[in-house]
Amino acid sequence: MKDYFMVVRLINERDRHLARQLVEDNGFIFEEDYDLLFGKFEDGELVATAARDHNVFKMICIRESHRGGACLGELITALIDSCTYTDIRNFFVFTTLENRGTFSHLNFTPLITHGKVCLLEYGHGLANYLQQHSALKRAGNNGAVVVNCNPFTLGHRYLIEEAAAQVDHLYVFVVREDRSLFPFDVRMALVREGTADLDNVLVLDTSDYAVSHVTFPGYFLKQDDDRLQLQMEIDLLLFARHIAPFFGITRRFIGTEPFCRTTRSYSDTMPHILGAAGIQTDQLERTSSNDDPISAFRVRKAFRNEDYEDLRKLVPATTLNFLHSTDGRKLLTTSKKYRRRH
């Protein structure tokens, strides 16, 4: 009987180098931004490799001589097993059109096919996510905003209030991804409090399906332009093909973006992708204070400098109360050491 070789973690420089070679031999780029790297050796030779970057499986490469066998199943098992003790529930893979079927046979569901790229997820996370929010479905001409609200400012309030006045119901999708100074629970609570008086506003989270690590990693990490563009398009297609039809959303509202280049190109791409699906993009002029546009970035800066006079002009009372609270004071300490983009 043939010896059985296991999939193992690749942790040393030599193994990483072998993985890089295998990936490059397959015509892919070895991406350094992964959490874990796996490989399978046979008689000292690396025959397969795969990596996990949070909830995205990538660089899945198998030496040609070992394809069509058990290798892929073993790699996927190792990748899924590595998530057992994490809070990751949905797994994603980007692949090419010709490999879509292979992943379908591993119970991956295709979410988006765009050009030659396919995004698939293991299981039915998106369907479950929509099902969980089916109680929020409303008839009518509905609009949506997707916001990070790090934290909720008077600018967000203005955008939501203006948008809500133009539609029957406005869905406010708060970005779930926890890579911002203000944790998701806080951001969500401040959005809820800050919009509680608006009757036709429904607040929900985006899960992994909008502006997330999967759909739009460029929002959180700097990346090259081509890849960024592709990811933005996939993010918008997910919204246009799956989220918007479910909630009856026909308009998406955004604010003008004077600061962040990435967000600006996202806004520029939006009308093209959403427009093709019959969803209108409405860009509203950002509101200002002392002639400067209000942004969450400006709020975080004022917060870091403990400039509560300025903060009073930038955030609603609900957010200001939080910033003064014990939890808010804790974040102040964090913010002084904070180096991330959001």
Add this chain to the structure above:
Amino acid sequence: MEIVRKAQAGTMQSSDLMVFLEPAPQLRVEIDSTVKKQFEHLIRRQVETVLERFSITNGFIRVSDRGALDYAIAARLETGLFRACADQGELS
């Protein structure tokens, strides 16, 4: 027995399956299979038989099957249940 924590069992190899369990207010079984069209009803029946045997009345159970035989389904699900339940119970 009651599902009180997240657990999983099995592999994604051909002729095997993975079972994912987590606590939930109601009992819900989601089945994914490469042979779903032909055998979903049989996979579901096998899963339900095991759940009944262990008196499982709530939890979210996801099965990702790659053409496993009945006894493999039972074995993987039992293992998953022992991992997910507080009261480890007696092997029956």
